[in-house]
Amino acid sequence: MDELIKMFKDANEQIKRLIEYYNAEFINGKMNNDKLILKTKSCGKAGCKFCPHGPYWYRAAFNKKTRKFMFQYIGSKLSKNKLKWYENENWDRIKFYDNESKRIREQKTKISSAIKVNKALRRSHANT
Numbered sequence: 001m002d003e004l005i006k007m008f009k010d011a012n013e014q015i016k017r018l019i020e021y022y023n024a025e026f027i028n029g030k031m032n033n034d035k036l037i038l039k040t041k042s043c044g045k046a047g048c049k050f051c052p053h054g055p056y057w058y059r060a061a062f063n064k065k066t067r068k069f070m071f072q073y074i075g076s077k078l079s080k081n082k083l084k085w086y087e088n089e090n091w092d093r094i095k096f097y098d099n100e101s102k103r104i105r106e107q108k109t110k111i112s113s114a115i116k117v118n119k120a121l122r123r124s125h126a127n128t
């Protein structure tokens with residue numbers, strides 16, 4: 001079980017690093033309208049042990065009232081037709097981040113279900 005928790009934390013670390021790399025390559029401190037953003041999401045359920053979820057793709061939109069950027073959800077998987085024309089030249093790099101996101105998300109899903117199975121087994125043992 002501890003091993004699974006460690007793997008889960010490690011996957012979260014990988015996600016953090018992936019987003020850092022993406023930001024260094026594509027955001028570089030310059031957030032603006034329509035920027036393609038890779039970020040995680042908190043589900044808002046109290047006590048969720050699997051947060052944060054993702055990473056998923058978003059588009060930044062500046063809200064004039066709040067003077068803050070809002071993030072519009074695009075999806076977990078990108079395709080060329082979801083890109084702006086000027087982003088197409090970066091498709092290979094963006095695709096790299098898309099694939100890595102998918103790989104880590106799937107890894108996390110596997111670890112999460114192993115953790116759940118483990119817990120269920122422990123409970124059934126405790127009841128006997």
Ligand SMILES: [Zn+2]
Nearest residue numbers: 043048050051
């Ligand atoms: Zn959650």
